[in-house]
Amino acid sequence: MYNYTDFDTAFIKERNAQFRSQVERRIDGSLTEDEFKPLRLMNGLYLQLHAYMLRVAIPYGTLNSRQMHVLADIADKWDKGYGHFTTRQNIQYNWPELRDVPDMLDALGEVQMHAIQTSGNTIRNVTADHFAGAAADEIADPRPVAELIRQWSTDHPEFQFLPRKFKVAVTGSQNDRAVTKAHDIGLRMVERDGATGFEVIVGGGLGRTPMIGKVLRDFLPREDLLPYLEAIVSVYNLLGRRDNKYKARIKITVHENGLEDFGARVEERFALIRPQFGGVDQQMLAGIESDFAAPEFRSAATQDYEDARQHYPAFRSWADTNLSEHRAPGYAIVTISLKAHGATPGDATSAQMRLMADLAKRYGHDELRISHEQNVILPHVHKNDLPSIYSALRAAGLGTANIGLISDIIACPGMDYCALATARSIPIAQEIATRFDELKIEHDVGPLKIKISGCINACGHHHVGHIGILGLDRAGVESYQITLGGDGTENAAIGERAGPGFSADDIIPAIERLVMAYLDLRSEPAETFLDTYRRLGLAPFKAALYPEARANAA
Amino acid sequence: MPRAFTPKVVTANALLEGDVIYQTVSGWSRNLEEAEVLTDEADADLRLIDASQQQELVVGVYLADVDISGAAPKPTHFREDFRARGPSNYAHGKQEVKAHV
Numbered sequence: 283m284y285n286y287t288d289f290d291t292a293f294i295k296e297r298n299a300q301f302r303s304q305v306e307r308r309i310d311g312s313l314t315e316d317e318f319k320p321l322r323l324m325n326g327l328y329l330q331l332h333a334y335m336l337r338v339a340i341p342y343g344t345l346n347s348r349q350m351h352v353l354a355d356i357a358d359k360w361d362k363g364y365g366h367f368t369t370r371q372n373i374q375y376n377w378p379e380l381r382d383v384p385d386m387l388d389a390l391g392e393v394q395m396h397a398i399q400t401s402g403n404t405i406r407n408v409t410a411d412h413f414a415g416a417a418a419d420e421i422a423d424p425r426p427v428a429e430l431i432r433q434w435s436t437d438h439p440e441f442q443f444l445p446r447k448f449k450v451a452v453t454g455s456q457n458d459r460a461v462t463k464a465h466d467i468g469l470r471m472v473e474r475d476g477a478t479g480f481e482v483i484v485g486g487g488l489g490r491t492p493m494i495g496k497v498l499r500d501f502l503p504r505e506d507l508l509p510y511l512e513a514i515v516s517v518y519n520l521l522g523r524r525d526n527k528y529k530a531r532i533k534i535t536v537h538e539n540g541l542e543d544f545g546a547r548v549e550e551r552f553a554l555i556r557p558q559f560g561g562v563d564q565q566m567l568a569g570i571e572s573d574f575a576a577p578e579f580r581s582a583a584t585q586d587y588e589d590a591r592q593h594y595p596a597f598r599s600w601a602d603t604n605l606s607e608h609r610a611p612g613y614a615i616v617t618i619s620l621k622a623h624g625a626t627p628g629d630a631t632s633a634q635m636r637l638m639a640d641l642a643k644r645y646g647h648d649e650l651r652i653s654h655e656q657n658v659i660l661p662h663v664h665k666n667d668l669p670s671i672y673s674a675l676r677a678a679g680l681g682t683a684n685i686g687l688i689s690d691i692i693a694c695p696g697m698d699y700c701a702l703a704t705a706r707s708i709p710i711a712q713e714i715a716t717r718f719d720e721l722k723i724e725h726d727v728g729p730l731k732i733k734i735s736g737c738i739n740a741c742g743h744h745h746v747g748h749i750g751i752l753g754l755d756r757a758g759v760e761s762y763q764i765t766l767g768g769d770g771t772e773n774a775a776i777g778e779r780a781g782p783g784f785s786a787d788d789i790i791p792a793i794e795r796l797v798m799a800y801l802d803l804r805s806e807p808a809e810t811f812l813d814t815y816r817r818l819g820l821a822p823f824k825a826a827l828y829p830e831a832r833a834n835a836a
Numbered sequence: 837m838p839r840a841f842t843p844k845v846v847t848a849n850a851l852l853e854g855d856v857i858y859q860t861v862s863g864w865s866r867n868l869e870e871a872e873v874l875t876d877e878a879d880a881d882l883r884l885i886d887a888s889q890q891q892e893l894v895v896g897v898y899l900a901d902v903d904i905s906g907a908a909p910k911p912t913h914f915r916e917d918f919r920a921r922g923p924s925n926y927a928h929g930k931q932e933v934k935a936h937v
Contacts, residue, residue: 309852311892329895331919332929333854362928377928379853626925697915698923706918708925758913 326397342410343371350639445522485536628656689715696736703736705753746770799826
């Protein structure tokens with residue numbers, strides 16, 4: 283893991299002291315809300331529907347047990363005993379009081395964490411594959427690069443007032459678990475002639491105008507990364523629309539100017555600024571890489587694991603669903619589900635956070651990850667430790683065996699918390715998970731990603747859900763629109779709108795009809811929902827969703 | 837023809853806690869039931885201006901429609917209903933406060 287330098291520590295301290303003074307001046311009336319709002323947003327503090335919300339960065343989703351313990355302590359001391367992990371690998375506290383926030387930031391600073399650039403029209407928290415450094419399919423660990431980008435972008439004077447927010451994701455694997463094609467810039471580490479470089483994808487994004495990113499460079503040498511990124515963001519800063527916030531993201535800039543023209547401008551800018559990067563960035567990267575050295579994996583038999591699989595069906599079910607292939611023999615990647623049936627997706631109590639931290643410390647080389655799918659990962663676990671881990675997780679309500687299944691739903695906070703939302707997301711996710719748990723067909727259905735957003739901004743990634751649900755306000759009533767066939771992987775696709783929306787009461791039965799139709803339509807149990815959809819198209823699913831339309835047409 | 841003015845309350849968030857609050861005849865309350873109902877547009881405009889000037893207490897002041905057919909004002913839109921009631925997944929908002937009254 284990256285460790286703060288003296289410069290980093292001093293920077294965070296100074297920044298927190300500034301914000302403390304700004305909060306004091308807001309409270310004593312020296313600052314108006316108009317003056318204060320941009321200052322609080324620069325420090326991750328929003329005012330939401332019922333309360334303030336503090337969004338804390340977890341860069342590239344990586345943290346250690348001490349940091350997780352402090353997140354739990356903050357939840358207990360200044361919030362309501364829980365935190366919400368988001369689709370941007372952040373954690374959000376939903377109930378802080380204004381005068382406490384400087385203390386919360388100081389507590390974060392003590393463990394090398396902060397809330398800088400988790401809001402505003404700037405380069406946001408850099409996200410990465412949550413299996414980074416552990417995945418069997420990895421070309422290289424993307425986190426040192428993500429950390430370099432974080433350092434480069436933090437308080438970068440040119441990029442504090444971009445036309446709109448700007449999101450960068452990095453993956454080091456061919457299997458894209460970071461949704462790189464739905465980011466302003468997506469970076470895929472690739473190899474060519476034995477050298478590692480990047481495929482640079484630009485102009486992806488969801489929101490009201492969803493677009494899949496386009497390849498700007500199919501191979502960018504490692505040493506060119508920062509100047510090339512700087513060239514992209516500079517060109518966007520110049521060309522990006524500031525007259526209309528809905529057309530301000532880089533996806534619109536690329537779309538309106540064309541990839542070729544945009545790329546030519548980037549290359550021109552890149553040629554100009556490349557000489558200014560004299561290699562210091564590469565020296566820094568080399569230093570950062572040493573911080574991310576792999577732990578020493580032990581070589582041991584996995585008999586305890588095999589025995590547990592054989593004798594305990596519940597453990598086997600969990601292991602089959604929640605484990606992923608590790609690059610070291612005898613090891614596994616554990617995904618801890620924050621999606622217990624009926625629970626709020628992404629929420630963890632302080633007790634659960636402490637347990638996960640302790641498990642990471644004891645069994646997981648002191649590493650945890652947050653996934654964009656709102657789960658927590660123990661990236662390095664020896665298989666013989668899995669029975670003990672499962673037992674502890676299960677006792678804490680964290681043993682749900684549903685990763686990648688229908689109840690492993692991404693859901694934004696929706697109108698239960700978010701000031702921008704137009705409908706609720708959380709109760710819909712809770713009801714779907716509960717319903718399919720009652721039906722006991724979740725494992726039969728197999729891999730199926732449902733993603734729910736409470737407004738058109740698409741924080742719940744509904745456009746790339748196999749089944750996407752978008753909550754809207756239709757004449758003062760919550761209405762839910764379904765999209766089908768979305769995909770957030772390397773084969774990224776935007777889902778197709780199925781038809782008119784459903785009321786809150788009708789959406790759960792509609793999803794049930796959809797899934798039952800899939801079970802009837804699939805060619806064999808191994809054919810996934812997405813495969814079936816791609817084979818047959820929208821029509822049979824639409825017929826299941828809107829049986830009355832078929833009856834009327836008859 | 838101008839639209840008829842419908843009954844409203846002045847609402848905002850409290851500066852220190854962020855709680856949803858409503859303007860009463862004499863100050864602010866966490867309970868919609870205690871809000872001052874404004875049925876005259878000119879009065880509503882004046883009360884809105886008055887509330888907006890109380891920056892030391894409140895943030896994001898606006899007028900919200902209410903239904904006054906019952907004994908106490910009620911929200912007419914689901915967003916205001918959630919603001920008055922608290923989130924639906926936990927009793928962590930106004931539900932919690934009311935449980936301790």
